Amino acid sequence: MAEQLAAFRPVHPRAASVRTLAVQATSRPFPGFARVTLRSTGDGFEDDFEYLGFDHWFRLFLTAPDGTLDLPMGGAEGWYSRLLDIEESHRPVVRNYTIRDARRVGEAWELDVDFVIHRDTTTGEVDGRAARWALDARPGDRVGMLDQGRIFNVEGHTGPLLVVADESGLPGIEGIARSLAGAPCDYVLEVPDAADRRELSGADPVWTVRVAGEDAGEGVLEHLRSRVITPDTRLYVVGEASFVLAARSLALNSGVPKDNVQFCAYWRVGRRAKRN
């Protein structure tokens, strides 16, 4: 989805090509999340990749419904038309994910990725190719990756910082808190389950826990309505689309200029991500 509707400057990777990574390990660090650690496979990623911290994100290519992994190999430019050139039955499923953390292990890179395990609200079944993939992932499984760089960029801003997200933004928020290294920043964050809350490096977030049946982000919006947002604030908001737009409107109505709002719709209620 990656709808970036405001003027802000993302930081692009120095070089990026579609690469193959392999699952190294899996775990369940929080009830609502599955963590998959991906490891580079010696195909050039080791030379290209530079971890930018913050909310560094990437396109994740998962096996096609027939189990094959036929990737649109090559550089970032033109990746989408190369994807469409792949015959539909072999075409990989593409989703957007954030690098929660990254480290060098010898020559290789290891990337931790946290997947929200979201469920159909009627049946309770895990709903979504990526969410299901993360639960079933096994060491050695292969995926494709295309580095996209980071969205969060507050360079030159000296006023207050306000970071707002639902659970889909939490992996990136962990990276942001780590990268800000204790610089003043307020966080208002929502999770579906109190046990999904976590320590954020150098931060003391306001947490809201979603009440069953409530829309994503409702608790956060309620908090924002009761708080003073000064016009010199820089707002970063990611999560469900309607919630993101509502949070943005609250900031604009408080006098925050449009250019001081960085926002990205990570997902949308009732709508599957576009690519397969």
Ligand SMILES: Cc1cc2nc3c(=O)[nH]c(=O)nc-3n(C[C@H](O)[C@H](O)[C@H](O)COP(=O)(O)OP(=O)(O)OC[C@H]3O[C@@H](n4cnc5c(N)ncnc54)[C@H](O)[C@@H]3O)c2cc1C
């Ligand atoms: C830049 C960027 C970075 C992102 N980083 C992460 C990340 O690190 N971790 C992460 O979990 N997500 C992240 N997302 C969101 C993720 O890409 C979407 O949630 C994606 O739709 C999940 O794909 P899926 O195959 O599981 O579900 P889909 O097939 O896309 O959707 C199936 C159903 O599930 C619903 N749904 C989708 N996502 C959610 C959700 N989070 N909560 C509740 N219902 C949902 C849809 O409305 C649809 O009805 C990011 C998105 C962007 C744009």
